[in-house]
Amino acid sequence: MNWTAIGMFLLFVVFTLGVTRWAALRTRSASDFYTAGGGLTGMQNGLAIAGDMISAASFLGISAMMFLNGYDGLLYALGVLAGWPIILFLIAERLRNLGKYTFADVVSYRLAQTPVRLTSAFGTLTVALLYLVAQMVGAGKLIELLFGISYLYAVMLVGVLMVFYVTFGGMLATTWVQIIKAVMLLSGTTFMAFMVLKHFGFSTEAMFASAAAVHAKGTAIMAPGGLLSNPVDAISLGLGMMFGTAGLPHILMRFFTVSDAKEARKSVFYATGFIGYFYLLLIVIGFGAIVMVGTEPAYRDASGAIIGGGNMIAVHLAQAVGGNLFLGFISAVAFATILAVVAGLALSGASAVSHDIYACVVRKGKASEQEEIRVSRVATLVIGVLAIILGLMFESQNIAFLSGLVLAIAASVNFPVLFLSMFWKGLTTRGAVAGSLAGLVSAVILLVLSPVVWVNVLHHDKALFPYSNPALFSMSAAFLAAWAFSVTDRSAQASEERGRYLAQFIRSMTGIGAAGAAKH
Amino acid sequence: MTPSHIESISNHPDFQQLVRRKRRLNGSLTAAMLVIYYGFVLLVAFSPSTLGQSLSGGVTSVGMLVGVLIVLLSFALTGIYVYRANNVLDPLNDKVKQECAQ
Numbered sequence: 001m002n003w004t005a006i007g008m009f010l011l012f013v014v015f016t017l018g019v020t021r022w023a024a025l026r027t028r029s030a031s032d033f034y035t036a037g038g039g040l041t042g043m044q045n046g047l048a049i050a051g052d053m054i055s056a057a058s059f060l061g062i063s064a065m066m067f068l069n070g071y072d073g074l075l076y077a078l079g080v081l082a083g084w085p086i087i088l089f090l091i092a093e094r095l096r097n098l099g100k101y102t103f104a105d106v107v108s109y110r111l112a113q114t115p116v117r118l119t120s121a122f123g124t125l126t127v128a129l130l131y132l133v134a135q136m137v138g139a140g141k142l143i144e145l146l147f148g149i150s151y152l153y154a155v156m157l158v159g160v161l162m163v164f165y166v167t168f169g170g171m172l173a174t175t176w177v178q179i180i181k182a183v184m185l186l187s188g189t190t191f192m193a194f195m196v197l198k199h200f201g202f203s204t205e206a207m208f209a210s211a212a213a214v215h216a217k218g219t220a221i222m223a224p225g226g227l228l229s230n231p232v233d234a235i236s237l238g239l240g241m242m243f244g245t246a247g248l249p250h251i252l253m254r255f256f257t258v259s260d261a262k263e264a265r266k267s268v269f270y271a272t273g274f275i276g277y278f279y280l281l282l283i284v285i286g287f288g289a290i291v292m293v294g295t296e297p298a299y300r301d302a303s304g305a306i307i308g309g310g311n312m313i314a315v316h317l318a319q320a321v322g323g324n325l326f327l328g329f330i331s332a333v334a335f336a337t338i339l340a341v342v343a344g345l346a347l348s349g350a351s352a353v354s355h356d357i358y359a360c361v362v363r364k365g366k367a368s369e370q371e372e373i374r375v376s377r378v379a380t381l382v383i384g385v386l387a388i389i390l391g392l393m394f395e396s397q398n399i400a401f402l403s404g405l406v407l408a409i410a411a412s413v414n415f416p417v418l419f420l421s422m423f424w425k426g427l428t429t430r431g432a433v434a435g436s437l438a439g440l441v442s443a444v445i446l447l448v449l450s451p452v453v454w455v456n457v458l459h460h461d462k463a464l465f466p467y468s469n470p471a472l473f474s475m476s477a478a479f480l481a482a483w484a485f486s487v488t489d490r491s492a493q494a495s496e497e498r499g500r501y502l503a504q505f506i507r508s509m510t511g512i513g514a515a516g517a518a519k520h
Numbered sequence: 521m522t523p524s525h526i527e528s529i530s531n532h533p534d535f536q537q538l539v540r541r542k543r544r545l546n547g548s549l550t551a552a553m554l555v556i557y558y559g560f561v562l563l564v565a566f567s568p569s570t571l572g573q574s575l576s577g578g579v580t581s582v583g584m585l586v587g588v589l590i591v592l593l594s595f596a597l598t599g600i601y602v603y604r605a606n607n608v609l610d611p612l613n614d615k616v617k618q619e620c621a622q
Binding site for chain 2: 071074075078079081082084085086088089090204205208209212219220222223224225230231234235238242262265266268269272273276279280283502503506507509510511513
């Protein structure tokens with residue numbers, strides 16, 4: 001049992017529950033619940049977006065990858081980061097101008113509500129639940145290790161706290177939990193990177209030189225080493241990471257929590273800055289750990305393996321630079337990170353159920369705000385229970401595989417249709433539905449046939465699909481299906497939908513008629 | 521928005537200028553980012569040794585500098601966009617909104 005870590009984590013929980021109570025008193029309307037009343041500033045929202053991206057997976061996973069392979073770890077970091085400028089240039093402001101609570105608002109803006117909302121909600125729920133499972137499994141393992149509590153209790157604790165934040169505090173609590181955690185994580189990693197640089201006399205050359213001197217791969221850790229050796233795989237992975245981010249429902253929802261397009265723009269600017277800064281720190285942490293953790297026998301077990309597995313590198317480094325107190329802090333931050341991310345995911349899933357399915361499809365827009373919020377709370381509870389059950393069922397699944405699956409699916413199901421609905425006049429309801437389904441089906445089938453599943457999980461000899469990332473092919477399939485089913489759609493409804501594009505285009509460009517912030 | 525209102529906005533010269541400017545800014549910055557990132561990915565795929573070269577005789581490689589530069593360039597491009605949008609596009613957008621108010 002690590003009592004410092006447990007103490008610090010309890011402090012975080014008590015504080016965030018206080019925030020949740022404060023938020024609950026301010027959450028009355030549907031707009032409060034889904035988008036924190038649309039009143040966050042660009043800086044606050046930028047921190048929250050950065051918080052969503054710098055998850056435990058990237059903090060522990062990427063530093064571990066750098067420790068193991070050196071430069072290759074950086075390739076992942078850059079793929080995630082490079083997506084943000086593109087999101088800013090292409091979709092951030094248009095999303096804010098067109099939508100209100102969910103990205104389905106945008107896709108269904110000029111299309112038939114029922115089929116488009118149902119497919120978008122289906123896409124949102126698929127992505128949110130899979131991502132939740134990946135986070136839950138990671139959380140359970142991590143907490144088991146850091147705090148010495150069993151996997152079952154760890155998963156249940158995460159599930160219960162997540163439901164608490166979301167049902168009572170809505171988006172306001174979810175966002176502030178994320179902001180608090182982002183500040184904690186950024187300060188913690190800044191301190192770690194500073195101490196590492198201090199160790200090497202503030203010379204990165206000295207740091208890289210000592211890392212190369214003690215690493216088994218020598219100076220090869222300073223160059224790309226085969227992670228992206230196949231050009232098709234490289235581009236496919238790049239596409240998946242870049243546009244997968246732009247298809248994650250809990251990220252897209254963040255564009256509706258600011259008052260207007262200008263604040264949406266600012267939030268991406270700040271988010272890109274924070275994410276970039278974080279990854280620069282990770283280079284120092286990863287390479288510093290090669291020397292400061294890798295050469296220290298205390299962090300290895302009898303067989304020479306890192307205690308707790310490869311993902312514990314950053315945690316060991318915390319102990320090396322700041323002693324047990326700082327180790328406790330970083331452990332608590334890692335736990336907090338998972339909580340903040342799962343809360344956002346649960347909220348995006350719940351809003352797909354309550355806003356898209358219940359309010360817009362079942363009740364055809366006639367539900368009162370209170371009814372909508374009530375359904376949302378029930379949905380959060382159900383999602384929480386499902387996440388716990390699935391987390392227990394998938395305990396032994398490989399998390400890297402699950403997260404890869406989520407990004408590839410998000411890039412294929414949500415992004416192409418969202419993009420076309422904003423940029424292409426010709427998109428019709430039939431095309432949008434066909435595009436989503438084609439993206440989903442092709443992404444899942446190609447993943448199953450890829451080496452990751454067909455060989456590693458199902459233990460066949462040879463993969464039927466040679467590439468490990470399907471994004472290049474499944475995104476193309478989605479775009480192609482959306483295009484083909486739209487241009488061949490000669491119905492009267494389709495020509496009406498094309499006719500409504502101009503009004504949508506004017507609103508997306510100028511913000512005339514856009515939903516504003518709630519007045520309090 | 522009524523059909524006649526839509527018509528009048530879409531034919532308004534300021535609106536057309538706004539659309540043209542937005543497209544130019546968004547298009548050129550998107551292209552720049554894609555070239556930077558996929559240029560890097562292709563370099564990784566086809567010529568990893570270029571990135572592995574020593575930067576100035578030491579251990580620090582060219583690739584490390586390129587990685588840091590990509591981070592800084594991503595941030596710089598979003599900065600350029602925010603600056604241009606705040607100072608050029610927003611005033612024009614406000615003008616369109618004012619002139620086309622019903």
